[in-house]
Amino acid sequence: MNTLILVLVILALATLAYVVGTRRSTGLVDNKPKDLHSLPGYYGLYVAMWCGVPALALLALWTAFEPTIVKQLVLASLPPQAFLDSAGAPLSDQRISLMMTDIANTASGNITSGSNVAYIDEAAAYQKSLVDTGYWLMALVAVALGAGLASFAYLRITPSLRARNSVETGVKYFMIACSTVAILTTIGIIMSLLFESFRFFTKVPLTDFLFGLSWSPQTAMRADQVGSSGSFGAVPLFVGTGLIAAIALAVAVPIGLLSAIYMSEYAAPKFRAFAKPALEILAGIPTVVYGFFAALTVAPAIRGFGDVIGLDVSSESALAAGVVMGIMIIPFVSSLSDDVITAVPQAMREGSYGLGATKSETIRKVVFPAALPGIVGGILLAASRAIGETMIVVMAAGLAANLTANPFAAVTTVTVQIVTLLVGDQEFDSPKTLAAFALGLVLFFITLLLNVVALHVVRKYREQYD
CATH class of the missing domain: 1.10.3720.10 (MetI-like)
Structure with a gap:
């Protein structure tokens, strides 16, 4: 089961919750919707939101933090000699990153850098087991959480329940979250441009950039090469x-x-x-x-x-x-x-x-x-x-x-x-x-x-x- 299938399962469960919630609301008033505080569809949406939103939120959090957690666990499982080079000196961060890439490629069956070290294969097997076990555990928890909260919302349905108010409040908070994401994205874009541009202007004067009449940015890798300053x-x-x-x-x-x-x-x-x-x-x-x-x-x-x-x-x-x-x-x-x-x-x-x-x-x-x-x-x-x-x-x-x-x-x-x-x-x-x-x-x-x-x-x- 991949992430897309899990999302479809959660959406199917939320759809089922909508149907069940709608039928329960009408059944409580003997199919007389006028006796309900809200339209029957709002009761269905109320149960569906309780079912789908927390489960999808859990899936999103797991997708965001799972790589970091797995990486830390794999690093902790490596023997001490894995962090030393052939001369006994500690590995640099770049070498450690390359080693983790080899472990990930080995776990997924992709091409590696060719390091035939036993602890690489062991770490790859451990990482694969962590990913598989963690995913199935998360999938089980997400589905159980959705079903459990759907049951909770289902039992709360009464003719006087203000389902429309709850649904509209949830939609309002969702729109606020979308607006916040858009604003934060804009701020992030501006800040990244400003930060990197400031680094550039510490190397090249602003006046030379804005008013210079020659554009030749081909700089050399070493100062002794021809064209070392563009x-x-x-x-x-x-x-x-x-x-x-x-x-x-x-x-x-x-x-x-x-x-x-x-x-x-x-x-x-x-x-x-x-x-x-x-x-x-x-x-x-x-x-x-x-x-x-x-x-x-x-x-x-x-x-x-x-x-x-x-x-x-x-x-x-x-x-x-x-x-x-x-x-x-x-x-x-x-x-x-x-x-x-x-x-x-x-x-x-x-x-x-x-x-x-x-x-x-x-x-x-x-x-x-x-x-x-x-x-x-x-x-x-x-x-x-x-x-x-x-x-x-x-x-x-x-x-x-x-x-x-x-x-x-x-x-x-x-x-x-x-x-x-x-x-x-x-x-x-x-x-x-x-x-x-x-x-x-x-x-x-x-x-x-x-x-x-x-x-x-x-x-x-x-x-x-x-």
Whole structure:
């Protein structure tokens, strides 16, 4: 039995508890639900919650703490010579970690490092027995706990039991827990970025990073090697990111906004029912497919057109990446804009028509201003999507950190460099690797700034049309 099967067993037990609890509530009042304090379904949910929630909580706790407990027990079972090397010196933490990995791989039947030591096999057998015994014991306790608490809740059911209040209180606490997890996750992301970025800025000055014009983070492993100190001026990355995002928005915003206006104000219902889902298919295409399209079709076409008119166009250009990225984010602008335009009250349109305005004047002077907050939100969402795109830029714009505003030249973006910096065998505390966190922190503040601008626009225009 694996964890998934155990979860399904607990859910099945909770479903059975729901059915039994519902039937008991109606049976106590001779099938007259009006004599109950709550609807019969609430009594079933009451018993199901008592059955499923504690059992699933126990399973979650065991899944979280079981590896640590097993590791400590296995370490305690090892003989003293296991912690000494061939010279009799104590093993380092890395060597101990490697030994535990060998034990785990041996227990699971995977490939090991080749250490044919007797105590490794003994520890592996002990670990396997601990895991198997602990799992079955936990499964038995979880099922018994669910069944026992379900019986307890079943016996508590009376016509006057405030089952609805209890269920809604439980749901409220669950939503509070979900909100807390989301908040703590956000705080954890911010703190990890700040901590690692602070480590980077202790090695590279902040001014050099934000205002430096050369990006070459290739640092050597040893100080006596060539290129032992890289250049971490991120301005070329910011310019490249802004250039590609601007091209993408120049493509997506007019096409997406005009298509949204047409579908919401001019198109027949049959055409709208077909065109909107067809347009939203663009959002479901994997970015790697867009990357292939940009590298194999768009980029050669732009280069060929440039050769015809006498322009020097790189094989990997910002224009190719920006155009394809703009096509990709059209649904973000179009779909959201269409929804907010459709949500504008019809009374505002009719009032405009009653004053003698034409359809186009109504759209420009009434509908569009009323829908502007939502439209701005869609555009900023598309901008965030463009800023965070990686695959298209890698395949169509390249990795060269060129400081240029020429859309026909090869450039790179912040996200591409983050991926590049975290790939390879560079040590994790080197400036090259830590630079990825500094770039991520910059992207975070850019996104935060976009959200602040969006809130400002929404508040400014919402006062006029609420």
